[in-house]
Amino acid sequence: MKNVLALLSFLLVSANSAQASIDETINNLTAPIATWLADIVFFKIPFFGTGLPVVVLWLVVGAVFFTFYTGFVNIRGFKHAIQLVRGDFSNPNDHGEVSHFQALATAVSGTVGIGNIGGVAVAVTVGGAGATFWLIVAGFLGMSTKFVECTLGVKYRSEFEDGHVSGGPMYYLKKGFAERGMPKFGKVMGTFYAIGIFLGALGIGNMFQSNQAYVQLNNVAGGRLDGLGWLIGLILAIVVFLVIMGGIKSIARVTEKIVPFMAIFYCLFAVIVILMNIDSIPQAVANIFTGAFTGEGVAGGALGAMIIGFQRAVFSNEAGIGSASIAHAAVKTNEPVTEGVVSLLEPFIDTIVICTITALVIGTAQVADPNFAGDATGVAMTSAAFERKISWFPIPLAFAGVLFAFSTMISWSYYGLKGWTYMFGEGDIGQTFYKFVYCIFVALGSMVQLGPILDISDALVFLICVPNIFGLYFLAPIVKAEMNSYFARVKSGEIKKYR
Amino acid sequence: MKNNIIVALDGSDGGKRALAVAATYAKLTESKIYLCYIIDWSPYSFHTPQELEERQKRRDSEMQRANEQILQPEVPVLIDMGLSVETIVRHGKVANALSHLANEHHASQIYIGRLGESRVQSMIFGSVTAALIQSSEVPVTVVP
Numbered sequence: 001m002k003n004v005l006a007l008l009s010f011l012l013v014s015a016n017s018a019q020a021s022i023d024e025t026i027n028n029l030t031a032p033i034a035t036w037l038a039d040i041v042f043f044k045i046p047f048f049g050t051g052l053p054v055v056v057l058w059l060v061v062g063a064v065f066f067t068f069y070t071g072f073v074n075i076r077g078f079k080h081a082i083q084l085v086r087g088d089f090s091n092p093n094d095h096g097e098v099s100h101f102q103a104l105a106t107a108v109s110g111t112v113g114i115g116n117i118g119g120v121a122v123a124v125t126v127g128g129a130g131a132t133f134w135l136i137v138a139g140f141l142g143m144s145t146k147f148v149e150c151t152l153g154v155k156y157r158s159e160f161e162d163g164h165v166s167g168g169p170m171y172y173l174k175k176g177f178a179e180r181g182m183p184k185f186g187k188v189m190g191t192f193y194a195i196g197i198f199l200g201a202l203g204i205g206n207m208f209q210s211n212q213a214y215v216q217l218n219n220v221a222g223g224r225l226d227g228l229g230w231l232i233g234l235i236l237a238i239v240v241f242l243v244i245m246g247g248i249k250s251i252a253r254v255t256e257k258i259v260p261f262m263a264i265f266y267c268l269f270a271v272i273v274i275l276m277n278i279d280s281i282p283q284a285v286a287n288i289f290t291g292a293f294t295g296e297g298v299a300g301g302a303l304g305a306m307i308i309g310f311q312r313a314v315f316s317n318e319a320g321i322g323s324a325s326i327a328h329a330a331v332k333t334n335e336p337v338t339e340g341v342v343s344l345l346e347p348f349i350d351t352i353v354i355c356t357i358t359a360l361v362i363g364t365a366q367v368a369d370p371n372f373a374g375d376a377t378g379v380a381m382t383s384a385a386f387e388r389k390i391s392w393f394p395i396p397l398a399f400a401g402v403l404f405a406f407s408t409m410i411s412w413s414y415y416g417l418k419g420w421t422y423m424f425g426e427g428d429i430g431q432t433f434y435k436f437v438y439c440i441f442v443a444l445g446s447m448v449q450l451g452p453i454l455d456i457s458d459a460l461v462f463l464i465c466v467p468n469i470f471g472l473y474f475l476a477p478i479v480k481a482e483m484n485s486y487f488a489r490v491k492s493g494e495i496k497k498y499r
Numbered sequence: 500m501k502n503n504i505i506v507a508l509d510g511s512d513g514g515k516r517a518l519a520v521a522a523t524y525a526k527l528t529e530s531k532i533y534l535c536y537i538i539d540w541s542p543y544s545f546h547t548p549q550e551l552e553e554r555q556k557r558r559d560s561e562m563q564r565a566n567e568q569i570l571q572p573e574v575p576v577l578i579d580m581g582l583s584v585e586t587i588v589r590h591g592k593v594a595n596a597l598s599h600l601a602n603e604h605h606a607s608q609i610y611i612g613r614l615g616e617s618r619v620q621s622m623i624f625g626s627v628t629a630a631l632i633q634s635s636e637v638p639v640t641v642v643p
Contacts, residue, residue: 087542092599096558096590098551099542106548163556243547257545330552414548 027452034452034459041459050300055462056311059320062469063141066148069476070483074143077341080490084342088499089490098331100342107327107343109259110411111350113404114212115316117266117397118379120358125377127308128298129284129366130291132359134309139351142319143344148472151340151479152176153325154333160426167329168415169322169464170194170422173471180474189467191423196464197323198419202441203457205412209405210236210445211454216379216405220398233446236406241439244413245432259407262400263354269386269393270357276389277364284363314462316355317347321461322468326415335495337486340479361385413438502530503606507537507597510569513612517642521610522577531583533604534573536565537597540590562588594630601637609639 044051067074083089084100123131149169156175157167170190177186214232218225225232274281295301298308318324324346328339365372365385373384379401386393413435420434489495506521508514518534525532538561546554570586577584589596601609613628632639 090542092589092591092596092603095542095596096538096540096554096561098546098554101542102544102546102551105545106551109545110548163559164552244549260545327548327551330548332555410547 027449030452030456034455037459037463038455041463047303050304050307052303052307053311055465056307056314058469059145059314059465060138060141060310062320062472063138063145066144066472066476067141070144070147070480072144073147073341073483074140074344076487077147077344078348080487081341081344083497084338085345086499088497089338089495090498091496092498100331100338103328103331103339104342104345105260106411107324107346108263108349109407110323110327110415111316111318111346111408112259112263112354113209113408114379114401115312116350116354116358117382117401117404118212119312119316120355121362121378121381123308123312124359124362124366125381126298127305127312128291128295129287129359129363130289130293130295130298130302130305131309131312132288132356132363133292134306135313135355135359136309136352138310138313139317139347139355142313142317142347142351145319145469145472146317146324146343146347147340148476148479149320149322149325149468150328150343151336151482152472152475153322153329154331154336154339155478155482157329164426165330165332166418166421166426168197168326168418168422169468169471170197170419171329172325172475173467176471176475176478189471193322193464193467194419194422196419196460197326198416198423200457200461200464201412201416201419202438203454204461205415206409206438206441207445207450208454208457209409209412210442211450212379213402213405214446216398216401219380219383220395229446230443233443236409236446237439237443239406240409240413240442241435243410244435244438259403262403265396266400267354267357269390270361273386273389273393274357274360274364277368280364280367281360283367284360287363287367288359313347313351313355317350319347320465320469322464323412323415326418327411335486337479337482340483358382409442502528503533503604504530505533505535505597505601505604505606505609507535507593507609507611508569508573509536509612511612513642515573515612517610517612517640518573520640520642522580522582524608524610525582526580530607531585532577533600533606534570534577534584534586535597535600536569536586536588537593538562538565538588538590539593541592558590561590593627594634597631598635598637601635606637608637609635611639611641613641613643 041055042053043055044053045057046052085104087099087101090099120132120135123135127134152172153167153169156172157165158171159165170193173193174186174190177183177189210233213236214225214229217232277284290296291298291305292309293302295303295305298304300307314320324343328343331339333339362382362385365388369388372388373381376384383394383397386397416438417431417434421431424430486495504521504525506514506518508518521532524530565588566586570588574584574586587600589600591599597609597611600606609631611628611631628641632641
């Protein structure tokens, strides 16, 4: 027993000192690449005294275009989306297939994460209350981008002999451009996207999540987990391993049930906290609107608030990045448009509903007590806003944060896998190798300092929206034709309503 | 007008007893028997993306297995009796799916075996038989 303890303490000490040098090496190696890449991807054009990242502009212009081009499908398709999710158009003969609700829930659990809790706090700190307004606007416009990319994801997926499917931007880029007589260009774009989503999955979808999960747990434990990141990382890696290797379905089943429950639980308590601040609501809402157009106290004024809001919305709902398109492509359906219509609801739930309530929790707390959170920002700030009214809430909140991070890791493991199989084929050995590597990165995520690594993956995820949106512009006429035909058939009753 | 009846099998003895009663009745009334097996499934459960991708494959194999192992073994006896039979496997909530099937095939009756649910079970999950009796638009015969 003594020996074991001695060994353990030795391991702990050496792990700590080794950790410092590993961190240093990794930082030294990656920092220059990160700076270089971030400088390119997040290149800012000077704009009325503030910097406008080109990539954010690229995404927003795309979203505005698709909103107009589809004739405001984000409004027109909304009711139909709810009907589809409720199963009004599901043929009982097809029961047992993936339902629209399941496709939506899976895609949403990939996007609902730390961003909804902490990202909003960052937006409000940097961009003021007004950033919330632009966050909502961006979420609204993002619905159209999602519609276009998810429709294409289904339309251009590849189906293999054993019945499994692979789809997503890499496939519609490759096939879509080939159809238009540009096969080589399509191949380059597809591969570029596949590499980006693969590396992005390892970083933002994996290491960042595992790191945040550790930070959450450590905060709740009052710092008692300092230096134990490797242990938390190892545990997370093992759990993720069990889920994605497919051996143990029960964990997936349990988490996938807890995650939506946590999301509802979070929203419910957020609303309760907002109501407990009832006196501050009018002022908080007023701040959102005035801040949006005056940008008081924000660097860059109203424009600064707008940029921050847009940026956070994209981070949160991933519209334009194309990730949800990969998840939706897995669903069997004869009508690609149905998946697009359902996916409309993702930015709505993620950004317009969840992010907005978080913003209101923080906003009402700020009105009551401008310094409620001290210097805290990110998740800690949101947590403090809850704590003001419900003292025990930080603990379940941290728990929710860990679960959100976990479900995001599971979803992104799939996105990364599809990037991998696109590049290296559908072979089982390759897939297993990928999953193994993925789990190693989960463990690494809470062990090493993320700084530059995260910057690289962040940049890559935004970089892939360049080929993606480019492809969306190019293939938009196909989506429009499909959409018009589909809605016409719904109207004429050719697509039958079963309920 | 041809008479159709739905018989729900679940692989238990209760289902077989229901079938025996239904067969006698079908013979007398020259009815067609629809042998049904419902795979319990909800459109509102949650899955990982990987599971969504494999869903289609798994659905097909579930349906095939149910048909081969539970429904088909009963068919020869019924044919020998000179009855006309069709087998149906469907996913859904048992009570709901059965009453849908009855509508779809214009059945005049549903035969179901008593499932032998314990009191606790039916308190928690609700009794399938009771739910069917409540929701069905045609007479339901519950065979003990």
